[in-house]
Amino acid sequence: MSAEKKSDDKLITLKNITKHYPISSGSFGTRKGIVRAVDGVTLAINRGETLGLVGESGCGKSTLGRVMIRLEKPTEGEVRFNGKDLISLSRKEMSPLRNKIQIIFQDPYSSLNPRHTVGRIIGEGLQIHNKGSRAEQAQEVKRLMGLVGLRLDSVTSYPHEFSGGQRQRIGIARALALQPELIVCDEPVSALDVSIQAQVINLLLDLQKEFNLTYLFISHDLSVVRYISDRVAVMYLGRLVELASKDELYENPLHPYTTALLGAVPTADTKTRKKRTELSGDVPSPIAPPRGCHFHPRCSKAMPVCSDKTPEFKEHTKNHWIRCFLYDKKAKAA
Amino acid sequence: MPKTLLEVKGLTTHFFTDRGVARAVDDVNFELLEGETLSIVGESGCGKSVTALSIMGLIPHPPGKIISGSVHFNGTNLLNLSEREMRRIRGNKISMIFQEPMTSLNPVFKIGDQIAEVLKLHQNLNKKDARDRVIDLLNQVRIPSPEERVNDYPHQMSGGMRQRVMIAIALACDPKMIIADEPTTALDVTIQAQILSLMDHLSKSTGTSILLITHDLGVVAETAKNVVVMYAGRVVEKADVKSLFDDPLHPYTIGLMGSIPGIVAKDKKIRLDAIPGTVPNLFDLPDGCRFSRRCKDAFERCYKEEPELFDYKGGRKVRCWKYEEA
Numbered sequence: 001m002s003a004e005k006k007s008d009d010k011l012i013t014l015k016n017i018t019k020h021y022p023i024s025s026g027s028f029g030t031r032k033g034i035v036r037a038v039d040g041v042t043l044a045i046n047r048g049e050t051l052g053l054v055g056e057s058g059c060g061k062s063t064l065g066r067v068m069i070r071l072e073k074p075t076e077g078e079v080r081f082n083g084k085d086l087i088s089l090s091r092k093e094m095s096p097l098r099n100k101i102q103i104i105f106q107d108p109y110s111s112l113n114p115r116h117t118v119g120r121i122i123g124e125g126l127q128i129h130n131k132g133s134r135a136e137q138a139q140e141v142k143r144l145m146g147l148v149g150l151r152l153d154s155v156t157s158y159p160h161e162f163s164g165g166q167r168q169r170i171g172i173a174r175a176l177a178l179q180p181e182l183i184v185c186d187e188p189v190s191a192l193d194v195s196i197q198a199q200v201i202n203l204l205l206d207l208q209k210e211f212n213l214t215y216l217f218i219s220h221d222l223s224v225v226r227y228i229s230d231r232v233a234v235m236y237l238g239r240l241v242e243l244a245s246k247d248e249l250y251e252n253p254l255h256p257y258t259t260a261l262l263g264a265v266p267t268a269d270t271k272t273r274k275k276r277t278e279l280s281g282d283v284p285s286p287i288a289p290p291r292g293c294h295f296h297p298r299c300s301k302a303m304p305v306c307s308d309k310t311p312e313f314k315e316h317t318k319n320h321w322i323r324c325f326l327y328d329k330k331a332k333a334a
Numbered sequence: 335m336p337k338t339l340l341e342v343k344g345l346t347t348h349f350f351t352d353r354g355v356a357r358a359v360d361d362v363n364f365e366l367l368e369g370e371t372l373s374i375v376g377e378s379g380c381g382k383s384v385t386a387l388s389i390m391g392l393i394p395h396p397p398g399k400i401i402s403g404s405v406h407f408n409g410t411n412l413l414n415l416s417e418r419e420m421r422r423i424r425g426n427k428i429s430m431i432f433q434e435p436m437t438s439l440n441p442v443f444k445i446g447d448q449i450a451e452v453l454k455l456h457q458n459l460n461k462k463d464a465r466d467r468v469i470d471l472l473n474q475v476r477i478p479s480p481e482e483r484v485n486d487y488p489h490q491m492s493g494g495m496r497q498r499v500m501i502a503i504a505l506a507c508d509p510k511m512i513i514a515d516e517p518t519t520a521l522d523v524t525i526q527a528q529i530l531s532l533m534d535h536l537s538k539s540t541g542t543s544i545l546l547i548t549h550d551l552g553v554v555a556e557t558a559k560n561v562v563v564m565y566a567g568r569v570v571e572k573a574d575v576k577s578l579f580d581d582p583l584h585p586y587t588i589g590l591m592g593s594i595p596g597i598v599a600k601d602k603k604i605r606l607d608a609i610p611g612t613v614p615n616l617f618d619l620p621d622g623c624r625f626s627r628r629c630k631d632a633f634e635r636c637y638k639e640e641p642e643l644f645d646y647k648g649g650r651k652v653r654c655w656k657y658e659e660a
Contacts, residue, residue, distance in 0.1 A: 194594055201608075265523055265552065266527075266550070266553050279524040
């Protein structure tokens with residue numbers, strides 16, 4: 001199977017990534033606490049696959065994406081891209097690698113400079129990295145615009161002249177300009193209407209096929225993630241709680257949080273109008289996460305050990321990883 | 335047979351601006367029965383929120399104006415009422431829940447006082463009775479330890495808790511009807527599930543009718559009994575929720591269902607059946623059917639004449655020439 005072959009070809013690996021933000025206040029910047037946005041995430045994405053990353057607001061999924069493209073430097077941990085350690089690189093050494101890793105943002109309104117023409121926005125990367133002559137760059141911008149389905153005569157237009165869906169196409173063209181290998185898609189369709197959302201998803205899939213792109217697809221929309229991903233990782237309060245192939249995760253979710261999350265999604269299918277296991281309470285603050293398993297105060301299956309020790313992220317069955325004591329025979333017996 | 339609570343007839347709301355006239359809502363008809371949950375679904379700019387604001391008499395004028403139509407609530411045409419009379423209905427007989435619970439609550443007042451405000455205004459309750467009722471309401475919307483939370487400010491609460499406070503305000507005077515405009519759009523899925531089941535429970539226990547405005551077909555499928563689909567200011571389809579999902583009629587409704595991952599296309603091997611193009615400009619609507627330029631099934635007549643809302647079997651209605659004979 002191609003999935004087997006793929007798994008040997010890791011494009012990017014994260015090892016024990018931790019990102020903490022100090023909270024300071026007052027003019028002397030007294031430290032009041034730490035936001036543990038990402039807390040020890042280990043993860044690899046294979047070349048050509050789409051890894052979906054889901055979780056609720058504040059779970060650290062966007063921070064993890066930003067660490068991956070080194071918009072943020074992790075507090076601890078290692079990021080290897082094509083075998084190269086990104087964290088130890090200087091700004092200058094990092095520059096040629098920036099081509100290879102790009103990002104598409106959620107909000108197509110605030111992520112495009114309103115004072116620049118579309119041509120300039122898409123071509124900026126080509127200019128910075130000195131790709132070809134001016135004329136060649138202009139040619140390339142047009143090719144990219146065609147690729148994402150923008151009208152070529154709009155090259156001198158400004159972002160405000162476009163609809164949300166078209167703006168997202170501009171963002172995609174910009175990300176493609178430097179022929180990246182990995183694109184972090186941070187909620188790329190969340191701000192769009194459903195009919196437009198489908199157009200953009202189709203475009204992302206077409207481009208992936210054509211250029212063998214690798215995606216980290218961050219989203220809170222579980223239906224979209226199910227559709228687009230090969231594997232899916234679930235994050236809760238800075239930690240991964242479950243990781244498996246898409247079908248395995250959606251059909252056989254093991255972690256109580258994953259089960260509750262999937263159960264909460266309203267399905268547009270009147271036959272399965274279901275009685276759901278409702279999750280009580282809110283996500284706790286990442287400034288003071290609960291002791292032990294972060295999920296235990298909301299978990300219906302919590303045991304005494306869960307409030308005391310942190311479960312490890314373990315491979316439960318082949319390629320199905322989970323962080324929960326329920327699947328740890330020793331802890332369960334104790 | 336439950337009685338009709340709200341009857342909207344020929345409602346037309348336009349906005350007069352420097353750029354021209356935006357025909358935001360055009361000849362919208364529907365009725366809401368007592369105890370029923372009716373959903374208006376559509377994408378941005380389809381006129382669903384303007385419809386809600388028109389019912390409540392909250393259209394900013396100028397530039398907005400209700401050109402024609404009637405909104406009968408319990409037999410009275412709300413459009414004929416003075417602002418003073420309308421104020422006695424808003425928050426009392428009809429209340430509203432908005433999308434953004436942070437901006438619809440006042441940040442400098444305690445949430446208990448904000449709920450009590452409605453009670454003092456409409457029911458002349460004294461301070462003590464109002465406080466007891468507030469705690470009772472917070473209990474109803476399942477806010478834990480209400481005696482303490484009464485004194486919280488909005489910023490001390492999470493998004494889900496704030497939306498519960500909004501629901502408590504809406505419920506305060508035992509309204510006949512609640513208009514919920516995207517009530518769960520800003521919330522995470524697990525919190526959305528809590529709020530939806532709370533609304534469902536409350537409408538069943540109090541008999542309050544709900545007009546649920548949303549863009550999310552999943553939310554519609556799980557909560558509504560009947561559905562109105564809007565597109566570019568027009569009602570394009572009306573049906574009970576089961577028929578709508580089992581057998582959508584209008585090409586736009588079919589397109590919406592094909593666009594959402596998981597309904598038709600379950601895996602990326604099956605391509606999403608996206609609707610091409612974008613919604614028309616409300617200042618410059620096309621001739622004929624407003625959906626014709628994006629419609630796969632459009633034929634000559636669609637580009638010239640706009641279809642009316644035809645009757646279809648099972649009490650359904652659809653605005654499409656394909657169903658003229660049906």
